[in-house]
Amino acid sequence: MPPVIPSQTSSARPHSLAEDGYAIAIGCAFIAMGIMLLKQASLVTGGMAGIALLLSYFIPWSPAALFILINIPFFLFAGKAMGPAFGLKTLFANVAIMALGLTMPWAMQIAKISPLFAALFGGSIIGFGILAIARHGAGVGGVGVVALILQKSRGWNAGRTQMICDIMILALSLPVLSLDRFGLSILSAAAMNAVLVVNHRPGRYIGY
Template identity: 50%
Template sequence: MTDPLATEPPIIRPHSAGEDVYAILMGVSFLVVGLVCLGQAGLVTGGTAGLALLLSYVLPIPMAVTFMALNVPFLWLAWRTLGTAFAVRTALVSAGVSGGAIAAPHLFHIGWIDPLFAAIFGGTLIGMGVLALARHGAGVGGLGVLALVLARSRGWNPGRTTLIGDCLILAAAIPVLPFVPFLLSLVSAAAISAMLIAWHKPGRYTGY
């Protein structure tokens, strides 16, 4: 006898407002802790957060400030092309990451962290944060917004667009970072990508 549940289409239950808020808070928290781990080890990664971290090494400006400043034009672009809801959520995420980075030293302190562990653990946490945000209609901003806009307007593959942006940011880190931290920064970017490749798949979280 055929199990009727095996032939019925999965039931898609929309997220409640409470679930969205909780997921965005957790996503922001993962991003902040991951960035703190990378910063403590002197590493960078891809994306706008990675670029802000890199700039904090060469400019007398905190990462939180550069991250928010870099995101402003992309938030305007998101509002114009991707809709108000996405833009507002992404703006809240940007403000949350900046605020979390400022508050982090008052909430916890990492005296020492192994650079390889920081690259893998920090990158994985950032990947989990990006995944949580994506599942609930928000983004980190920056290159992610640009990738979505180019996908809609020109049909460009967002994964490839993001990869190109990450490569450019990591290439910019070559004259700033010593050789080993640069290699470990590549590991952190790979850890982020691994999380998204493994878990950010359409249809994985539908049904019971």
């Protein structure tokens, strides 16, 4: 017998604030670790994480710090388009990603990492981090926020929308990365977006 999938009109119990905070914190930890792995392997990925990584090769700042700085213009946009609760949760998520990204090197040191592993695992856990945050009523800013708004308003698949934007972001990294690193960066973006394409489709559970 197939499992019963509750409809959006069922009497589902909304997530509590504590549940939202817990899930968003885990998602932020995944994103911060994924960025750290990709940076260690000299790779780029899609989304705002990819832009932050790309800028970190020109500016001697942490990708985590760059991540929140380039997201500042999107906080007000997120709040206006998706509501103040979404905007505040998105701000909290970005601050948490920055804090975790800045403190993680003191908690763990990576002496050696396979670039292929970094691309697949790093991209995948960033995708799961974005998924956890999105399912609890927040975004990670930038491309992710735009993708979620288009999914909510027009039913566009968030993963596919983000993948189109990622192609443009990765194209900008081509002059910076070697061809092998560029190919692995494409793989990391594909791994990240595959998580969203499979798990964040319109009509499926997207959080309460």
